[in-house]
Amino acid sequence: MPDEQGPGRDLKSFVLPEIGQLLETEDPWEPVQLLDAFGRPIEPAAVYFKDLMAADSSVLTPRSYGMDLLRWWRYLWAFGIEWDRATREDARDFMLWMKLADKPVRVHWRHRGKDPAEIPRPSRPRRPAPGTPNPVTGKPTVGRKYAPKTRAHCETVLRSFYDFHLDRNSGSLLVNPFPLVRGRRSARANAHHNPENEYAKQRTGLYRPKIPQQVPRRIPEDKFTEVFAGLRSHRDRALLAFWVATGARAEELLTATQGGAIVGQQTIGVTRKGTREYQELPATPDAFVWLRLYQEESWKKGVPRGRQQPLWWTLRRPWRPLEYDAARMMFSRANELLGANWTLHDLRHTATFLMLDDPNMPPVYVQHILGHKQLSTLQIYNRPGRDDVIAAGLAHHARVEQQRRTQPVRQDLEYNPQSLNVLFGGGV
The missing domain is CATH 1.10.443.10 (Intergrase catalytic core)
Known part of the structure; x- marks a missing residue:
């Protein structure tokens, strides 16, 4: 295993390998399967998915959670780490990589193994650069890096996955590599919350990113x-x-x-x-x-x-x-x-x-x-949306300008010519 920070773990040039897969089945008892590079089911994930289904989760929940588990398992496979031997430093490096690295670019199956110069480019209209606001909607386009919501969802899934296996005493797992924030690691978040009060805004996971609250957008x-x-x-x-x-x-x-x-x-x-x-x-x-x-x-x-x-x-x-x-x-x-x-x-x-x-x-x-x-x-x-705020601000400036043009100039506010002559030495 590489060292903690990883002198041998080069996260700057690390590329997540496309090995393993999340297989969707037609079986309602097991809607998805997390498979390794040899097509074998990963037992810890299968048990976790079964628990999710027994908790009356939606059929879409195992697929959503499975994508995060597949990303984590690919990271573990790349560095030769067993899932039940992962440490807090491994989780820290993984979340740091998701924050700073570019998302892997998925190559279409028709173009795998080809030279990038030989891949034909579709003739589409010019699109905004990744992460920049769309000129029509004002919404940011999909960026090159993982969005905060994606990273937060991944951290929550992996923390709950390890909590589940800690309760079952699975493998040689001793601690959760995705801990809670300092000062609240001995209990779950909001464990002693008063139901009469509102929930305080707090991060539950130590590596959970802050998610900017977005205002819903309507289509004009x-x-x-x-x-x-x-x-x-x-x-x-x-x-x-x-x-x-x-x-x-x-x-x-x-x-x-x-x-x-x-x-x-x-x-x-x-x-x-x-x-x-x-x-x-x-x-x-x-x-x-x-x-x-x-x-x-x-x-x-x-x-x-x-x-x-x-x-x-x-x-x-x-x-x-x-x-x-x-x-x-x-x-x-x-x-x-x-x-x-x-x-x-x-x-x-x-x-x-x-x-x-x-x-x-x-x-x-x-x-x-x-x-x-x-x-x-x-x-x-x-809460006011982007278009409403801009429209209200422009209307305000228009009213102020109209008022300035129609309001008569007060003569008593003009400068006294004699005072200007004294101030500037005459000639005014």
């Missing part, structure tokens, strides 16, 4: 119209209309069935992400118009029909239920026409702003429609 009406006009099918138009009308999460709307879209009641049923409960959400008449156009078109092509059949399908054979990644790519293609970088989750923010802007819409109803546990989660929408 004129820009949404341009994105909507760039869509290629009635299915995509119906999807966007429902997303911005219901405020449902992107993956939640994709769980709707054909029988769950009730035109007479103007509602659509979705399965909530966290609770997995079925909930009917109100939608606009326009959304159902686009849905009907899509259904008439798809049924003529042979898309499966039935009340229990999925509502959203692929546009080409073989017919498959539409998945999140395909829906995200559809929205990204529409964004590219404008040079924007809005996401599907921005449609949820847009729907929330539209509902909260209505004075006759009680916030508690908005909370229920969004599926939030607490009403306090809507407080982030009370």
Whole structure:
């Protein structure tokens, strides 16, 4: 094993090896498997995933946690460290590498083993530099380094993973290499919290980064119209209309069935992400118009029909239920026409702003429609956004300038000519 700081551990030039994989299976008992370089399952990760599933976590949770575990295991493999022999210095170097190093650039499987000069470059419009604000939306583009949210999520997953195995006395593990902050290592965070008081803002992990709090962004009406006009099918138009009308999460709307879209009641049923409960959400008449156009078109092509059949399908054979990644790519293609970088989750923010802007819409109803546990989660929408702040500042300067031009000049505030002659020695 390399030394602590690692005189032999060159983090500046370290590149994470692409060995091992996170395999998604069709087995509901084991939705994902973390495999080593030889395709063998990693038992500590498999036990941890099973515990997550038993705790009634979403099926997406093992995949999300598995990506962080795969990154950590690749780091351990690169330096020849056993997972249960990792020290605090190993965890420190790993989090430092995630903070300062560039993210690995994934090479497409068609171009692996080729000379970079031989790889054809797609003819796409010029995009902003990584990490710079998008000229249309103002949102920063994806940077070359790991985002603070990604690093914070990774630190939390690895700390909980080692806590789990410490409780089980797995292997030769003695301490958690990802400790809590100093002065609070003997108990979990907020262990003695008074439920009547608000939670204090504090970092739970010693290597957990600070996450800047971002204000949700809405898509302006004129820009949404341009994105909507760039869509290629009635299915995509119906999807966007429902997303911005219901405020449902992107993956939640994709769980709707054909029988769950009730035109007479103007509602659509979705399965909530966290609770997995079925909930009917109100939608606009326009959304159902686009849905009907899509259904008439798809049924003529042979898309499966039935009340229990999925509502959203692929546009080409073989017919498959539409998945999140395909829906995200559809929205990204529409964004590219404008040079924007809005996401599907921005449609949820847009729907929330539209509902909260209505004075006759009680916030508690908005909370229920969004599926939030607490009403306090809507407080982030009370903070002014970037566009609102800039517009208000420009309006202020315009009012001041207009007032300066229209206000008459007071003669009693002018300088006395005789005083100026004395001050400057005459000649004025």
